[in-house]
Amino acid sequence: MIILNLLCDNGHRFEGWFASSDAFRDQQARQLVQCIHCQTSSVTQLPSAPHVRRGGVITTQDRNTPNADDASGLTVAPIAQPETAQKLFQALAVMARQAENVGDRLPEEARRIHYKEAPARNIRGIATLEETRELLDEGIMVLPAPVPPESETH
Numbered sequence: 504m505i506i507l508n509l510l511c512d513n514g515h516r517f518e519g520w521f522a523s524s525d526a527f528r529d530q531q532a533r534q535l536v537q538c539i540h541c542q543t544s545s546v547t548q549l550p551s552a553p554h555v556r557r558g559g560v561i562t563t564q565d566r567n568t569p570n571a572d573d574a575s576g577l578t579v580a581p582i583a584q585p586e587t588a589q590k591l592f593q594a595l596a597v598m599a600r601q602a603e604n605v606g607d608r609l610p611e612e613a614r615r616i617h618y619k620e621a622p623a624r625n626i627r628g629i630a631t632l633e634e635t636r637e638l639l640d641e642g643i644m645v646l647p648a649p650v651p652p653e654s655e656t657h
């Protein structure tokens with residue numbers, strides 16, 4: 504199946520579907536090709552190259568075409584990721600600033616909150632890697648994160 508751009512004597516442009524170029528020429532010669540607007544059979548094929556319809560499926564060849572419209576879409580996705588990461592870090596920074604600083608009592612305080620011996624709240628502080636592992640093993644959510652230096656002065 505091919506689609507041809509057609510032009511009638513009255514200047515109407517329209518598309519015609521044909522089995523092949525030969526089929527179009529045959530139908531044109533027998534005046535079977537009519538303008539869809541004014542029904543004249545004085546129809547000529549526009550010089551633009553006929554293209555073969557592929558049923559809407561984008562083939563691998565299409566994707567590799569340098570001028571493919573897809574190219575601009577592909578560049579958007581990688582850009583979105585740093586922005587998402589930045590938002591995440593901003594959210595973490597806000598959480599860290601609002602969290603109560605318990606310093607090196609962090610493991611102890613985190614356990615007290617986890618076992619409901621202390622009011623539930625966000626806390627931050629200092630824990631060794633070993634202490635962090637132990638907390639995680641107990642199912643206590645701790646997030647190792649770099650703490651802004653200025654917040655340690657208070």
Ligand SMILES: [Zn+2]
Nearest residue numbers: 511515538541
């Ligand atoms: Zn026409």
